[in-house]
Amino acid sequence: MEQINALLKEILTIDLINITISGVRGDEPASKIKIRPVLMKKELYFQATSYIDTKVIHSNDKAEAMAKKIAGWMEGSYKQMQITTGTEEISVLVSKKGKVTVKRRKKAVSVSPFEMVASHNREKRYILKEGQPVDFLVDLGVMTREGQVVHSRYDKFRQINRFLEFIEDILPALDKGRTVHIIDFGCGKSYLTFAMYYYLKVLNGYDIQVTGLDLKKDVIEHCNQLARRYGYDSLRFLHGDIASYEGQDQVDMVVTLHACDTATDYALFKAVLWNARVILSVPCCQHELNQQMECGDLTAVFQYGLLKERMAALVTDGLRAELLTCAGYKTQVLEFIDMEHTPKNILIRGVREKGEKPFALSDKYLSCRGLLHVSPTLERLLTGAFGQKTPDGKEESHSETKD
Secondary structure, X not given: OHHHHHHHHHHOOOOEEEEEEEEEOOOOOOOEEEEEEEEEOOEEEEEEXXXXXXXXXXXXXXXXXXXXXXXXXXXXXXXXXXXXXXXXXXEEEEOOOOOEEEEEEEOOOOOOHHHHHHHHHHHOOOOOOOOOOOHHHHHOOOEOOOOOEXXXXXXXXXXXXXXXXXXXXXXXXXXXXXOEEEEEEXXXXXXXXXXXXXXXXXXXXXXXXXXXEEOOHHHHXXXXXXXXXXXXXXXXXXXXXXXXXXOOOOOOEEEEEEEEOOHHHHHHHHHHXXXXXXXXXXXXXXXXXXXXXXXXXXXXXXXXXXXXXXXXXXXXXXXXXXXXXXXXXXXXXXEOOOOOOOOOOEEEEEEEOOOOOOOXXXXXXXXXXXXXXXXXXXXXXXXXXXXXXXXXXXXXXXHHHHX
């Protein structure tokens, strides 16, 4: 393992972007481990994130201690390590017999990562500005205590600011004269939930009550601890399922970010029933229509699983957006973050139109779903709730849909 030890001594510096360790051997509980540099009290540490089933466990060590951990993992538990620095992509493979193979490839950069960050930041206006520390961004490892963005977390910093731009656009739809109720379905680690609260409450003075909902109890407990630490009295996190959540009678804004497959449909459905003024949804893992889509004229495309899967995701979100329009929302489909950073980059934004509009499926919706022979969950939920007949002539009921 001398080759790995020498490599770790070289790359465990502030210029590291990330390390991913995978290819588990034997009974090691973590399917993969990710490592990135973080600054804690002005000292350089390396944070290891272990993924064990649905749990995520963090630990922080200085370079020497982290090097020993990584060497131990690669010696007996894992066979592959991918390293990204500001100038190189490095691949490490360890065979069953312990043979180490290292491949290095230079990245086409002419400036250092810090120079790249600084240059980009001068060109872009951010709502949360670099150089102005924000408590939750410091705790989440995005910023140092001096307000500098940790360069390995710069994509997350951009994502948070991009999300706040969407919030900024819909401010006229939120009533500043009363308490605004907001629910974040599938909030996860809640980077964006904290950002939304900070932007609306701290920076803009809105009277808000924000509820984050997620299925992971340990994540919910941690987020509640952070909210108490920051004094965010109007922010709470609850353990629960989107489909069965009944904790609110009135909600003004519903946020759902990366809720998997039909969980997004249940979140959108509840938003419509609550007559929410604003809906912001970034869907994820759209599997339902991939299993349903049939169209003889598109067989040449659908015969390739990858292409059909991507088309199913786009069709799913297009039909969701049209259903929100049918329910009385001015709906847009927008780019959430550049495709180079994440493939899950579509955001559906709906703002309720003024005046009452009875729910009815539009001709263009019926034409598309008929062409592909699909029956989306959101359609069934909405037609059931509003006493409509489905295109096949069956009348749905809300109670049947819930079962």
